[in-house]
Amino acid sequence: MKPIIGQHHVSMFTKDASTNVAFYTKVMGLRFVKKTVNQDNVSMYHLFYGDKVGSPGTGVTFFELPNAGHARKGTDSISSISLTVPSDEALDFWKARLEGNQAVVSRIIREDGRASLTFGDPDDLTVHLVSVQGAKPYPPSVAWVPVDIPAQYAILGLGPAVLTVRESAKTIDVLERILGYKKTRSAKALGDGTHEVSIFETGMGGLSTEIHVKESALEDKARPGRGSIHHVAVRIGNKEELEGWASRIAAEGFKNTGIIDRHFFTSFYFWDPNGIVFELATDDGPGYEVDDATDVLLEPLSLPPFLEERRSEIESKLHPIIEL
Template sequence: MEGTLGLHHITCIAGDPQENLDFYAGVLGLRLVKRSVNQDDPTTYHLFYADREGTPGTDLTFFPWPHLPPARPGVGQAVEVALAVPEGSLPYWEARLEGYGIRPEGGERFGRPALLFQDPHGLPLALAEAPGPGRPWEGSPVSQERQVRGLLGARILERDPTLTLFFLEGVLGFRRLGEEGGWVRLVQEGSFLEVRGLPGGRRGAWGVGGVHHLAFRIRDEAHGLGLRERVLSLGLRPTPVVDRFWFRSIYFLEPGGVLLELATDGPGFGVDEPGESLGERLVLPPWLEGERRAIEASLPPLHPPRG
């Protein structure tokens, strides 16, 4: 049975939505490709940032829940998001971030030089020089040859990583590359995961500046249902297929407690908006359109990003 096809998107929790837009579109130069709402909590935005076309594997998304406390990093959580930037661009990114008052630290991710820092709400980020699936966007404040190219990977903390590693390799199809500094590194289709065990570690908790879930690409619904059966066979509890309109999803907690999602590549973000105007207006899935007036009244206004 075929495993997953690398990362599809990563969803995180933000504070103020305007501050989130200012940073990810205005500073990092990502394109806001979908301005929608959390379908399970339509009183908050769901903001999708990606490359020019919203290509699967480039998408970093946020639920702005400013009323939540800060995230508590710990076991059973993804604790960092890594983004790919072009070779030779780290000096540019270091200068750009410092120009906005962010002083990144030098490091390494996936065996490549990286800049390590936090977004305005405390989310740990890494920029690493690596290939990525993203297509440059001509509307970005960052020049096309330096733009973020998509998701590169994530780091996960577990109290005991044994079952998580078995699951990632045996069910999702990741390949183990080795271990460095206590982190076990796995790779799949250009994406990486690094898993570390903290036997006495405190359980993490969702909050502002934390990762909500990691989503992995599946070709179509049939592919996802096959993987769902394998997840079920391990005694885990996956959801039925959930229609998110732009893709179909299956959710479950992996053995260590991190929320994962299987998401189809299609139909994609262009199904309800022209490519040239992605993200410019609030779009809702058809089943929420009847509530548009109440939803719009509950959301704070968003203005073009400063940056």
């Protein structure tokens, strides 16, 4: 089987879709590429952000849970996500921009030969901005540059995902033996500077492929809620390759969903022994079919063909997303 390529997307929970859209489009400058529903619970919005065309490796997605309480950060969870920026200079721009929008932002630190800063979004999701300056070449994306963000500072795509677990050997076994990742080094945790993480890469390597594993036996177990991360999705080239990966993972006895047609791509989810949810998602498929002139917020709800006959029922249970 061909190696996993790197990150595909990450999916989180938000309490309020309107606030979420305003922050990730107007503050972070991401493209709002798709307004749809959680296919497993169609009463719930599923919001997709990314580059200009929603390229794999740039996807940041949220499920809306209006009644969600705050998440409890802790072990056995995907504890933070990363977005990459073109340079160390870009971090100065983002620090000022985020502070100007009332976000809680850390100082810029340099660990493992790279500069980064950490902030909390409106749901208190932990996000790192990581400079790619001096790193391996970053996979090309199709820039989406709002008028008030200079092109040289615009977000490129996804960087490392950080997993915090009580027994790291179990998750490391999944990464190395099952998924084919290779440990490249140890370093201080992003945004931390004290705890050490083990860093794993796949495919061509680099920031867009990294998964960081932090062992913590002292923290309480994480509790899902607003600002928590549901899963990290990694990239598989096509459905045929995905079928091979799915067979291999299922044969190992991991809890899994089987292969699911998500219309935009094809997926396979499984749970590692620490409860971390991984999704394998294909690069092929129709994708998000984003038109240059489309304002997704004003467009009708996007539904895959297999939900289209339920459109009236689904739309009746959703509240409007308003522009803030």
